[in-house]
Amino acid sequence: NAGVTxxxxxxxxxxxxxxxLQCAQDMNHNSMxxxxxxxxxxxxxxxxxxxxxxxxxxxxxxxxxxxxxxKREFSLRLESAAPSQTSVYFCAxxxxxxxxxxxGSGTRLTVV
Amino acid sequence: AQTVTQSxxxxxxxxxxxxTLSCTYDTSENNYYLxxxxxxxxxxxxxxxxQEAYKQQNATENRFSVxxxxxxxxxxxxxxxxxxxxxxxxxxAFMKGGGxxxxxxxxxxxxxxxNP
Numbered sequence: 001n002a003g004v005t006x007x008x009x010x011x012x013x014x015x016x017x018x019x020x021l022q023c024a025q026d027m028n029h030n031s032m033x034x035x036x037x038x039x040x041x042x043x044x045x046x047x048x049x050x051x052x053x054x055x056x057x058x059x060x061x062x063x064x065x066x067x068x069x070x071k072r073e074f075s076l077r078l079e080s081a082a083p084s085q086t087s088v089y090f091c092a093x094x095x096x097x098x099x100x101x102x103x104g105s106g107t108r109l110t111v112v
Numbered sequence: 113a114q115t116v117t118q119s120x121x122x123x124x125x126x127x128x129x130x131x132t133l134s135c136t137y138d139t140s141e142n143n144y145y146l147x148x149x150x151x152x153x154x155x156x157x158x159x160x161x162x163q164e165a166y167k168q169q170n171a172t173e174n175r176f177s178v179x180x181x182x183x184x185x186x187x188x189x190x191x192x193x194x195x196x197x198x199x200x201x202x203x204x205a206f207m208k209g210g211g212x213x214x215x216x217x218x219x220x221x222x223x224x225x226x227n228p
Contacts, residue, residue: 031214040121042203042220050213058215090157094214098145098164098207101216103157 002026006091006104013081013111021076021107023091031094032074033101034058034066036087043090049074081111114139114206118219125194126227132179133189133222135204143209146180146187147216152200160202163187165209194226 004025013019025032030051035043035058045058049068063085065077074093078085088108092101115138125131137146148160163171163180170178175195179188191198204219 033215035218040220042116042218043216044218045215048213048215056213088155092157098209098214100145100147100149100159100162100207101157106155 004091004093004102004104006089006107009105009107011107011109013078013109015082015111017081018077018079019081019109020078021089021091021109022073023075023104024073025093025102026072027093027095027102028071029093029095029102030071032068033092033094034064034074034076035090035092036060037090037106038087046076046089078109081109083111085109086111114141114144114208114217116204116206116217116219118202118204118222120222121220122223122225124225124227125191127194127196129194130190130192131194131224133191133202133204133224135187135189135219137185137187137204137206139185139206139208141208145207145209146178147205147207148176148178148187148189149203149205149218150198150200151203151221152197157203161189191224196226196228198224199226200224 033048034046047066052071091104144165146163150158175192205216
């Protein structure tokens with residue numbers, strides 16, 4: 001099915017470990033986004049890529065890095081995981097962005 | 113920076129009844145878009161309805177409609193004939209028009225429970 005695919009769906013990390021969350025879309029969308037969702041906080045933008053070859057910080061970028069590998073793929077990396085990064089992470093993509101996003105199914109990350 | 117406020121953390125409604133979820137926003141922009149997203153227990157984010165700020169007519173999608181009050185910066189969601197499947201977290205979101213980054217700013221959400 002066409003859409004946004006995130007891997008993995010669940011992950012447990014130890015403090016200080018690193019990992020990369022993968023995201024791929026097959027809708028030929030230009031823009032891609034990473035959000036985190038925490039209880040009582042809604043969704044907050046971590047990083048976004050308005051087009052292939054560009055990335056920009058969102059509201060909560062500290063502790064994260066991103067790579068827009070090509071038009072399809074946008075990865076999020078945690079270099080040294082901290083318990084404060086325990087969250088549900090969503091990737092999303094957008095064509096003509098004013099029509100909203102298509103979201104992936106999310107990754108539940110726990111840092112112990 | 114834009115802010116989106118959902119003042120009702122939780123709400124409940126009986127099946128077949130009507131419920132209204134509140135959302136207010138703060139912006140100095142004149143060109144923008146507003147959205148309601150639904151997140152059921154499956155965690156998937158689903159677009160419910162979209163409103164263009166320059167359109168005075170309120171958007172409707174089947175049982176879902178909005179009351180868009182631009183001067184008051186209010187964007188409430190009305191769900192008619194509530195169904196058990198409407199049980200979900202609902203997020204209001206704002207997007208500035210123009211430009212090329214299309215960032216969405218979300219409210220903190222309202223958890224809606226539909227009771228049988």
